[in-house]
Amino acid sequence: xxxxxxxxxxxxxxxxxxxxxxxxxxxxxxxxxxxxxxxxxxxxxxxxxxxxxxxxxxxxxxxxxxxxxxxxxxxxxxxxxxxxxxxxxxxxxxxxxxxxxxxxxxxxxxxxxxxxxxxxxxxxxxxxxxxxxxxxxxxxxxxxxxxxxxxxxxxxxxxxxxxxxxxxxxxxxxxxxxxxxxxxxxxxxxxxxxxxxxxxxxxxxxxxxxxxxxxxxxxxxxxxxxxxxxxxxxxxxxxxxxxxxxxxxxxxxxxxxxxxxxxxxxxxxxxxxxxxxxxxxxxxxxxxxxxxxxxxxxxxxxxxxxxxxxxxxxxxxxxxxxxxxxxxxxxxxxxxxxxxxxxxxxxxxxxxxxxxxxxxxxxxxxxxxxxxxxxxxxxxxxxxxxxxxxxxxxxxxxxxxxxxxxxxxxxxxxxxxxxxxxxxxxxxxxxxxxxxxxxxxxxxxxxxxxxxxxxxxxxxxxxxxxxxxxxxxxxxxxxxxxxxxxxxxxxxxxxxxxxxx
Numbered sequence: 001x002x003x004x005x006x007x008x009x010x011x012x013x014x015x016x017x018x019x020x021x022x023x024x025x026x027x028x029x030x031x032x033x034x035x036x037x038x039x040x041x042x043x044x045x046x047x048x049x050x051x052x053x054x055x056x057x058x059x060x061x062x063x064x065x066x067x068x069x070x071x072x073x074x075x076x077x078x079x080x081x082x083x084x085x086x087x088x089x090x091x092x093x094x095x096x097x098x099x100x101x102x103x104x105x106x107x108x109x110x111x112x113x114x115x116x117x118x119x120x121x122x123x124x125x126x127x128x129x130x131x132x133x134x135x136x137x138x139x140x141x142x143x144x145x146x147x148x149x150x151x152x153x154x155x156x157x158x159x160x161x162x163x164x165x166x167x168x169x170x171x172x173x174x175x176x177x178x179x180x181x182x183x184x185x186x187x188x189x190x191x192x193x194x195x196x197x198x199x200x201x202x203x204x205x206x207x208x209x210x211x212x213x214x215x216x217x218x219x220x221x222x223x224x225x226x227x228x229x230x231x232x233x234x235x236x237x238x239x240x241x242x243x244x245x246x247x248x249x250x251x252x253x254x255x256x257x258x259x260x261x262x263x264x265x266x267x268x269x270x271x272x273x274x275x276x277x278x279x280x281x282x283x284x285x286x287x288x289x290x291x292x293x294x295x296x297x298x299x300x301x302x303x304x305x306x307x308x309x310x311x312x313x314x315x316x317x318x319x320x321x322x323x324x325x326x327x328x329x330x331x332x333x334x335x336x337x338x339x340x341x342x343x344x345x346x347x348x349x350x351x352x353x354x355x356x357x358x359x360x361x362x363x364x365x366x367x368x369x370x371x372x373x374x375x376x377x378x379x380x381x382x383x384x385x386x387x388x389x390x391x392x393x394x395x396x397x398x399x400x401x402x403x404x405x406x407x408x409x410x411x412x413x414x415x416x417x418x419x420x421x422x423x424x425x426x427x428x429x430x431x432x433x434x435x436x437x438x439x440x441x442x443x444x445x446x447x448x449x450x451x452x453x454x455x456x457x458x459x460x461x462x463x464x465x466x467x468x469x470x471x472x473x474x475x476x477x478x479x480x481x482x483x484x485x486x487x488x489x490x491x492x493x494x495x496x497x498x499x500x501x
Contacts, residue, residue, distance in 0.1 A: 019058035023095060025049065025087050035062060035083045035462060038136070039110075041119065042075045051075055053099070054197075056135070058143055059301040063098045071104040078110030078117060078136070081261040084205060100409035101380055124488065131492060131500050139483075142305040144491060146297065147477055151248060153296045157289050163244040163271065168231035170331040173223055174451060181255045182226040183264075186219070194233065219254070230470060233394070233455060235272040239466055246271035248473065256496045259366075259406050260485035261423065263474060264371065272431075272468035279413045282428050282467045283382045287332050287418060290380075291469075294326035297480060306481040318482060325379060334382040335410070337364075343376060344368050361387050364416075366423055373418040380425075384415040394455075396467075404450035422479045428469025435459040 007208045008376070015034050016024075018196045026033060037055035049072035062117065064083055065070040075081065084103040090096060106333060117137065118129050127134040134140045155165065171185065217226070231247050238245045248450035250486075251268045276282060298319050344358035364372075364383070373381055384400060385406050388395070388411060395412035402411055414429030432438045442449055449456075474486035487493040 017057035018055050022097060026346040032084060033087055039075050039077055039079045039081060041077060043061055044072055056141055059305045060289060063095050065098050066101050071101055074106045076112045078111050078115045079106055080108035081106055081122040087111045125339055130331035135491060138305060139309050142302045143481060143489060146302040146481060155293045158246050163246045164242050166245050166247055168226050168247050168249055173224050173225060182229060183252050183254050185225050185227060212316050231254050231270050235270055237458060239272040240273050244273040253461045262488055263493055264494050267473035268469040269473055272466060274464045276467045277465045279384055280317040281414055282469060283334060283415055286426050286469055291326045294322050299360060308480040310376045332380045333377045334384060336384050336387045340372060340383050347413045358454050363390050369418045374420045380417060382415045382417050385411045387412055388412045390472050393445040396429050396432045397437055419479050422475050425475050425479060426469050426471045430467040432464045433459055433465050
């Protein structure tokens with residue numbers, strides 16, 4: 001009880017943010033309040049001055065009115081200030097409240113002649129070059145608040161459905177996806193005599209394969225170690241005891257792609273749960289989570305600000321479409337990989353529309369995914385039951401009763417969720433719980449069985465049917481906000497050849 005009172009007292013000692021002030025103004029119109037923030041704009045006239053103050057807590061700033069113009073003398077764009085005064089109803093259009101300033105203090109000066117974040121339009125590349133300052137822009141600020149509220153909504157959805165949030169390791173000995181796009185790690189403090197080479201003594205370096213790399217005397221863990229590409233395998237271990245688990249955590253992939261959909265460091269929402277035997281059930285959980293997110297945000301000020309920015313660039317405000325998806329009476333479209341390929345082949349035969357001709361057994365290219373989501377379905381579409389040869393070793397093999405009757409094991413019980421404007425947003429599957437089939441899959445993929453002994457134990461000792469999925473968080477923000485590149489959907493982006501801070 002004492003600890004709870006102390007925590008409550010500590011929290012209440014913080015002055016309210018601008019968001020809190022605007023949402024719940026002081027009950028007394030004569031109450032003196034304090035506002036801390038940065039000057040976003042300032043306009044000085046002969047008898048009055050105006051400034052917009054932002055502390056980053058909300059999309060709109062707070063207009064401050066200086067009837068004593070001398071108080072605003074030192075105010076410049078970018079300066080940090082502490083203002084005191086009274087919050088009054090605003091007679092002007094565009095804001096309900098304004099701060100009538102009685103005291104002003106400049107806490108941190110900002111030279112307007114050299115300040116990189118001028119009010120003129122700033123290009124995406126310019127902001128990337130000034131990544132340490134770009135959170136001060138309206139759009140990046142709105143994106144960061146959207147990330148925060150989206151994460152909160154995710155936690156609410158999973159907690160309401162009986163899931164437990166767990167923290168999974170960032171350092172791992174496995175390449176979950178088997179694609180060899182891992183960052184190998186080694187301590188930078190190794191003595192020179194035991195450091196194999198300049199490349200491997202760096203804090204991270206690319207490994208061609210997590211399963212073929214050889215141990216060296218300098219291995220900190222006495223075994224090759226990598227930054228994780230996915231938390232899935234570790235979540236499976238926890239789900240074998242805590243039946244419903246999820247995590248929102250960073251992942252790292254050393255791929256060289258320079259597209260707008262890829263980052264070297266990104267965040268992923270991953271969930272695993274036991275006692276599910278249907279891909280359809282996994283799709284339903286994914287759809288439920290996304291509908292919940294869209295309902296929670298379609299009318300938010302952050303979404304409005306971001307889509308307004310798209311409209312200013314000549315795009316369309318797609319918030320109504322997103323809200324319609326959230327409230328649609330029918331489940332989102334689901335079709336098998338085989339059906340999708342048949343549709344793509346028929347379209348290509350009529351129009352010769354694709355650079356890469358679609359064919360069964362080949363991966364779907366970005367142009368195929370876009371056509372399915374944007375042209376054929378005009379909305380989200382779950383593509384299920386891909387060929388086993390295209391997917392990782394851990395996915396459950398379909399039997400003869402599967403949607404594809406070519407042969408038992410020809411396809412796996414999996415799905416990709418494709419959405420307009422983004423392409424693949426979510427990937428998931430049932431996991432192979434049958435020990436002998438999993439052992440065969442590990443051998444077929446050329447993996448070292450010894451590295452996955454613990455993973456096989458999960459099937460050997462009380463294994464249960466289970467499944468899960470992974471959702472790229474930056475791609476989610478891109479879809480919700482209309483931001484074209486995931487590089488603008490995270491505070492500090494990293495991609496091949498680019499890490500400025």
